[in-house]
Amino acid sequence: MAEAVFRWCYRHRWKVVVAWIAVVIGLSAAMSSASYSREFETPGESQRAHDILDTRFPRGESGDGVDVVLRAGQDVRDAGVRRQATAMLRKADRLPHVQGYVSPYDPPGAGRISADGTTAFATLRLDVSGFDVPASLIDDLRKLATETASDSLRVELGGQAVRNAESNSGGQAEMIGFLAAAVILLVVFGSVVAAGVPLLTALMALGAGMGGIAALTAVTDIPEFAPQLAAMVGIGVGIDYALFVITRYREALARGHAGEDAAMVAMNTAGRAVLVAGGTVVLSLLGVLVIGDQALRGLGIAAAVAVLFTMLAAVTLLPALLSLLGRRIDSLPLTSRRRRAKAVEATAEGRGWTFRWVRGVQRRPLLWGLLSAVFLVTLALPAFSLRLGSADAGNMPAETSSRQAYDLLADGFGPGFNGPLLVVADLGGVPGTAARDAALARLGAGLREDPGVAGVTPPRRNDPGDAAVITVYPRSGPQEKDTEALVQRVRQDVVPAAATDGIQVHVGGRVAGDLDGAAQIGDRLALLIALVIGMALLLLLLAFRSLLLPVKAALMNLLVIGASYGVVVAVFQWGWAADLVGLPGGAPVESVMPLLMFAIAFGLSMDYEVFLLSRVREHWLRTGDNSAAVAQGVGSTARVITAAGLIMLAVFGSFMLGDDRLIKLFGFALAVPILLDILVVRLVLVPATMELLGRANWYLPRALDRRLPRFDVEAPGPEPGDTSGDRAPAAAVAAKGQS
CATH class of the missing domain: 1.20.1640.10 (Multidrug efflux transporter AcrB transmembrane domain)
Incomplete structure (x- = not known):
């Protein structure tokens, strides 16, 4: 034959x-x-967390936004620096696919200014995921960052979308x-x-x-x-x-x-x-x-x-x-x-x-x-x-903006700020606002008690109030063993202790997904x-x-x-x-x-x-x-x-x-x-x-x-x-x- x-x-x-x-x-x-795929589901707890964020929250809550990292020569809270940074964020908010931002100068951005005051970061929320972000948007943001930067202010862009664009x-x-x-x-x-x-x-x-x-x-x-x-x-x-x-x-x-x-x-x-x-x-x-x-x-x-x-x-x-x-x-x-x-x-x-x-x-x-x-x-x-x-952005070439942003965040806040965990709570089974508040309070307290946690944000609820997300910043970097151990402890110890009265909690984010x-x-x-x-x-x-x-x-x-x-x-x-x-x-x-x-x-x-x-x-x-x-x-x-x-x-x-x-x-x-x-x-x-x-x-x-x-x-x-x-x-x- x-x-x-x-x-x-x-x-x-x-x-x-x-x-x-x-x-x-x-x-x-x-x-x-041809229609190539850029997003894939990974069976597991992180996918369940992502699904809740995707269906019950505005786009951008899943952590696929663009980080704008600011480094000032003296203090990022200086009036001139604040004016420059805010102007940039407002211009960025008018770009296609940008659906708002979290500023370190507003109450929702509490905790986004380092202890020494030299570093801060904002997050641009996008209506597309990191793999679908148009290259033109990243180019426009780079131009804004370059125009905003001065002798007294350094601006770097981070996040998966920027990393994708910079990967040669x-x-x-x-x-x-x-x-x-x-x-x-x-x-x-x-x-x-x-x-x-x-x-x-x-x-x-x-x-x-x-x-x-x-x-x-x-x-x-x-x-x-x-x-x-x-x-x-x-x-x-x-x-x-x-x-x-x-x-x-x-x-x-x-x-x-x-x-x-x-x-x-x-x-x-x-x-x-x-x-x-x-x-x-x-x-x-x-x-x-x-x-x-x-x-x-x-x-x-x-x-x-x-x-x-x-x-x-x-x-x-x-x-x-x-x-x-x-x-x-x-x-x-x-x-x-x-x-x-x-x-x-x-x-x-x-x-x-x-x-x-x-x-x-x-x-x-x-x-x-x-x-x-x-x-x-x-x-x-x-x-x-x-x-x-x-591997995290710390493995990118030193001259890339995503690597610079990674280093600035690690230096100003600690390495864990480059790989936050997203603890997502499904509150649909919890009756009453008071019970939901109590459940989230127990969850937040349990997260803060873990020695591997550097910081915990207040819960952010969706409009109906039936879901909430807490951002947890580890003390260790995204690719370190200590962060992996933290994910396991939160899932096996912290969540079961707090998940009572019908609350369902899932640990997600890019680190947990990996x-x-x-x-x-x-x-x-x-x-x-x-x-x-x-x-x-x-x-x-x-x-x-x-x-x-x-x-x-x-x-x-x-x-x-x-x-x-x-x-x-x-x-x-x-x-x-x-x-x-x-x-x-x-x-x-x-x-x-x-x-x-x-x-x-x-x-x-x-x-x-x-x-x-x-x-x-x-x-x-x-x-x-x-x-x-x-x-x-x-x-x-x-x-x-x-x-x-x-x-x-x-x-x-x-x-x-x-x-x-x-x-x-x-x-x-x-x-x-x-x-x-x-x-x-x-x-x-x-x-x-x-x-x-x-x-x-x-x-x-x-x-x-x-x-x-x-x-x-x-x-x-x-x-x-x-x-x-x-x-x-x-x-x-x-x-x-x-x-």
């Missing part, structure tokens, strides 16, 4: 190319009407990664055309994928930043898949195959491996659906769509392009024909330095296996200290891991007809991902060498990272495992010599897998160039497992473990073999001049391996 599709695409090249162009244009049209996620990252990949391909292939084909294939797949993601926004919630993550994965995967196929195609040409035969050799080996590898990545990404989180679901679907289109392009568009090019694949050479031929031969024969290295590992497999395993386990140790949460999201993800992470590993084991079992190889691959990938978690914790949470990535460090790891990192990194690691093992199995089926097959398989794939890994590193690394911490985190977190995979797993762990297992690598009970559906990863067909074909001796050797 697969070969029939490959041949049809090869023989109907123009139909395929035109069809792909039509698909890209058609799906791209959906991008103009590296919009040129895709282009930088793409150009770096182009350079690597030119070095590997030594030809402009050969290097250009993977880039063209990836671009076509990416165009269709982005359009497909945009179209999906009409039927499901897709986060606004999902296309960027999908592009990050899609570019790397798309180029890599085409790289593997073209490498096999050039090898087939060098061995004497011509035209369609050479393309079928490439497609029946690397092309089939693409189907298995791509299917593994897609299933891994869709595994996040079990978490039940809206944002994660959208991210997983978007990335899976991008990978699906790259896989389809590699097995349909690429054969058509090979048909159009033929031997012109090496046109516009950058190196001599002899040098290119020598490079192709070295890859095909697998007799270079990697072959000799693997032979050395095979002489002491236990020693090398233990050393590499200990190395990865050591790297993984910090992962046991992983703390999920959300903790609820982290708890939900932490509870279901094990389920995701089990599901993704189970699907990968089944796919590899079908592809390689072996019981041990899938288990070995899964265990190795778990080691690599565990080590990568450890490195991420050390850099982003502990702050080790954080300057190298342009961040202060010392913040919790964003809750979505471990899930998406596992799904993506596990799938990509399986990619390289599939391509390597498919080559090893080819040699094994021909020779029946496990040691030689491993050495030749690693040797013949080392160059191309290293190139593929470098492309991934370039793409992921480019996303660390922006200012946005989350994008930096994803770029770093996905680059680390790729680096460990190509340096430790492929060169040490794979040859060491496969040497120790010997013929057991290929064991599959005959009864199980007969019952499993068959999908051969390799079906290269006969070599030129070989009338016997490859499959007869292969079947004989395979039979020996299953006895």
